[in-house]
Amino acid sequence: QVQLQESGPGLVKPSQTLSLTCTVSGGSISSGSYYWTWIRQPAGKGLEWIGRIYTSGRTNYNPSLKSRVTISIDTSKNQFSLKLTSVTAADTAVYYCARLVVVPHYFDYWGQGTLVTVSS
Amino acid sequence: QSALTQPASVSASPGQSITISCTGTSSDVGGFNYVSWYQQHPGKAPKLMIYDVNERPSGASNRFSGSKSGNTASLTISGLQAEDEADYYCSSYTSSSTLVFGGGTKLTVL
Numbered sequence: 001q002v003q004l005q006e007s008g009p010g011l012v013k014p015s016q017t018l019s020l021t022c023t024v025s026g027g028s029i030s031s032g033s034y035y036w037t038w039i040r041q042p043a044g045k046g047l048e049w050i051g052r053i054y055t056s057g058r059t060n061y062n063p064s065l066k067s068r069v070t071i072s073i074d075t076s077k078n079q080f081s082l083k084l085t086s087v088t089a090a091d092t093a094v095y096y097c098a099r100l101v102v103v104p105h106y107f108d109y110w111g112q113g114t115l116v117t118v119s120s
Numbered sequence: 121q122s123a124l125t126q127p128a129s130v131s132a133s134p135g136q137s138i139t140i141s142c143t144g145t146s147s148d149v150g151g152f153n154y155v156s157w158y159q160q161h162p163g164k165a166p167k168l169m170i171y172d173v174n175e176r177p178s179g180a181s182n183r184f185s186g187s188k189s190g191n192t193a194s195l196t197i198s199g200l201q202a203e204d205e206a207d208y209y210c211s212s213y214t215s216s217s218t219l220v221f222g223g224g225t226k227l228t229v230l
Contacts, residue, residue, distance in 0.1 A: 037219070039221075045224075046123065046209065046221060046222070046223045046224040047158075047166065047209050047211075047221040047224070048221065049211075049218065049219040049220060049221060052219070060216075060217045060218055061218075062121065062218060063121055063216070063218070064121070096165060096166075100219070101171075103154075104153065104154045104156075104171060104172045104213070105152075105154040105156070105213040105219060106154070106156035106168060106171035106172070106211070107156070107158070107166070107168060107211070108168055108171075108177065110165040110166060110167075111165065112165055113165055
């Protein structure tokens with residue numbers, strides 16, 4: 001059974017960088033059948049796709065966040081990570097990592113989510 | 121990219137059926153059969169209910185079905201049960217190699 005677990009600071013100051021890591025267990029992050037993705041959800045609002053990374057390191061990002069987002073992968077640790085720079089209160093949300101099946105592009109496994117609050 | 125358009129809320133009584141629409145453009149919903157649907161209960165991570173427009177993953181109830189016509193996809197839940205009360209989100213692949221979600225629909229079982 002594949003499991004994903006987010007980890008990282010729950011509080012980040014405005015203008016700083018949000019950093020999260022997702023650890024994958026029960027399967028290899030090097031599998032060519034999946035992308036590894038980040039999704040967020042502000043309290044009481046909908047889901048927003050942040051971006052995805054393939055085992056090769058190839059990435060795609062949400063155009064609205066592209067200038068501030070970097071997703072990276074560490075196959076030796078079976079982990080992938082998110083960095084979001086210059087954060088504001090609008091970046092306060094529950095952040096999920098999820099596995100995305102390459103085709104037909106659906107999210108089959110999700111982490112439990114981690115709340116990140118941007119506040120001084 | 122703009123979020124896909126879903127109704128904010130729907131409601132029905134137990135045993136009835138409901139349909140939730142998800143409207144996009146020819147660059148996402150209309151251009152690919154890569155629409156999926158997710159159920160989210162409060163405080164929980166989303167759960168995959170439908171993929172590939174109308175395919176059910178193992179473990180998903182057969183009361184859930186999906187369809188698509190043009191730029192609009194739909195999720196139908198038949199024989200409503202109290203446990204179906206949740207938020208529902210559609211998602212689509214896009215021509216820009218990105219993914220986009222709908223705004224979400226709150227289902228109330230009366």
